[in-house]
Amino acid sequence: MKTFILSIIVTMITSVAGAQQKSFYDFTVKTIDGKDLPLSTFKGKKVLVVNVASKCGFTPQYAKLEELYEKYGKDDFVVIGFPANNFLHQEPGTNEEIKEFCTLNYGVTFPMMAKIPGDPCENCRRQPEIP
Numbered sequence: 234m235k236t237f238i239l240s241i242i243v244t245m246i247t248s249v250a251g252a253q254q255k256s257f258y259d260f261t262v263k264t265i266d267g268k269d270l271p272l273s274t275f276k277g278k279k280v281l282v283v284n285v286a287s288k289c290g291f292t293p294q295y296a297k298l299e300e301l302y303e304k305y306g307k308d309d310f311v312v313i314g315f316p317a318n319n320f321l322h323q324e325p326g327t328n329e330e331i332k333e334f335c336t337l338n339y340g341v342t343f344p345m346m347a348k349i350p351g352d353p354c355e356n357c358r359r360q361p362e363i364p
Contacts, residue, residue: 262315263347266328285345288325289323296340314343315346319349326348
């Protein structure tokens with residue numbers, strides 16, 4: 234019986250350890266054009282992942298991010314933009330609208346991913362009700 238329990242514990246630890254082995258490169262994301270992009274594509278590169286929004290005070294960061302990408306992109310460096318509407322609804326547009334905005338206003342050529350769905354922070358910003 235002890236051997237059986239021990240083997241179950243070892244199996245559980247191995248399973249948990251295996252699940253924790255995932256790295257950034259093990260994931261596949263959708264591009265702003267809806268195509269799958271394995272992040273393993275960027276193995277060996279320095280990757281700057283940025284949460285972006287087109288209707289916030291930091292929107293001009295697109296220009297600086299593009300500058301970085303143009304300057305260092307050939308040196309194994311990449312910027313990846315992840316638009317999200319999860320903070321004060323500052324990215325309400327569709328993927329097509331976001332792509333058009335970034336391209337026309339900031340000349341963005343670095344990889345842009347599909348808008349992150351939902352508003353995961355909505356509940357954490359709610360004030361507790363006072364009884």
